[in-house]
Amino acid sequence: MKVHDIVKWESIDHLEKTTPIPDWVYDAPAAKNYGVVRRMPIMNGMVPIGLRGSTREQRFGTFIHQSHIVEVMTPVDLVDRIEGYANEIHLPPLKKIKEAFEQFNLRWGPTGSVGFELATAIPVTTERSDLDLCIYMDAIDRELLAEAGKFLETLGRRIDVQVELASVGAFLLNDFLKHEKSGFVLRTPFGPQLCTTVENQIRLLVNH
Template sequence: MGLITAPHDLLQLHPHWTEAEELQHVPSWVHVSLQQTPWVVVRRAPALEGQVAVGVRGQERHLRQALNIPASLIVQKVTPEQLIASQFDSNLQTASANDRWDSMPVLQALKQLYSHWHNNQMIWGPTGSAGFELATGHPTLTMTSDLDILLRCSQSIDRVRAEQLWQQTLDLPVRVDVQIETPYGAVALSEWAKPATDRVLMRTLQGPVLVKDPWNPRLA
């Protein structure tokens, strides 16, 4: 069985990535970025068998490159939930404490969210800039970075519970964007937490769709 990946997983590339045909005709900044930090993030997009849809981060926010790469180039996979497990212990202390945790508001927010959620038996973790920095060690966060969170929910959660979880993100020092990952796609926690909302936008491999039930979209 080949490597199984999911959107927002972070993938470290083999040093021979420079020889991949898929990377021969990309903007020069892509090579500069990968030479510095040879990691990519899995995109929510279809890919041919043996390939993975990924994105490359540039030094500036607007620099993003979508690619399909051979799975054979991947030497390590890190999931958002693995980042939580590796960064925190039962005493709410970071496993790799350093000045970044004290100086970056988004990491302070992650600590606080962990204190709210660590006993909930939920599967979750950071994505976006926070996830990338924690996985790679490469400083990508800024003082104005948002905190992006992935919450995996194979079973449905009702809107009352969603609102409780969402409320726990509102007192954090940065804006928090939580995406609920269902077996069919992802919806924003902030949207699912609104009881008056009839349909919510779900991101799928085929593109965005409006659904009534993210865990049973065929009934929408």
Template structure:
């Protein structure tokens, strides 16, 4: 595994600032964000981050964008962020919902990150093929990492943009060893246009034959639906949106109440 931070993350860190870090676009769910000043993160209800979260962010200042609304302005329940120490103030006008990954399995913390405190962003699609940045022995010994090329071939048959998320995506993006022998392989499949139930069923069956649990979600313009649920062909499916789950007949043309 390469030890150089610049090599692992494709060059030196960019100058902090929303436009530089995000290439002029807002971050999407499952994106990985490298925080230039992680001390600017705050819990959604205000206050300070717990000690374990501050310790994690000092060592590995990476967070994952969550599926929640992005507060705009300066709501009373969101404190103004501290100024970054590297010359850029953390912008109070835009907050990104993120999740901090803890040192223990399943330990997570929801937080809000100021937009201008983001130094780098990685989309799931950018993580495909990054196994070469990890130690070869580690990739070969972990099914969720070793089977990524095979997953790519199966998804390519359906001409969908895709990328790993969850523990696999986090390790590929950050280099932090979080994948275990029993870790599932979670995927996001970009589906801006409708996918037929038949195609979804064929893909689900192909992925289910792999010797590792695969959890894939179809990301539409309105939210995400689990591939397995959609392929099963129920009358309604659960569409995960920034404002909560929603029971809909068609995730590409959603009509239905929020849960």
């Protein structure tokens, strides 16, 4: 299981209870059986997850043991569900992205509220919801990322893209394209790091 994956469990009683669970969790359809894996190490089988309620303020981070997880849905898995998505606001750009990213030969998937909605069929988006995406790469390909960025700008709406670099971490596409040489933020399981690239390789910026 990796960050952005959506996990399902049978009973809310299986959630780790070291931290008191907010009352809203028990009344939120989106939180009773589903959570999104957070960017933290999985230790002793405890998977860090985030729960969501009906408002932006209702977010709660907790853990569930992997033995209680009955289904894992990755963002890449959700691409196959786009054609059957009934949301008239978010479906058109998703279809365009799917077609373009297939031509780019990119591994990707929807995340955020749209990804959650695709995975669970629980309505959590609004007209103002951002469209969040994740692109998966084994190594940085700046030309390909620049091409993807230019395409996304043609869609005329806010799209937040994280690039997940295998075994390293993730960075925001726009941050990388604008600040590749001066310094962009790499999100890792152990916290953010300021980085640049040298010949498409990540280099940490260290204060001397």
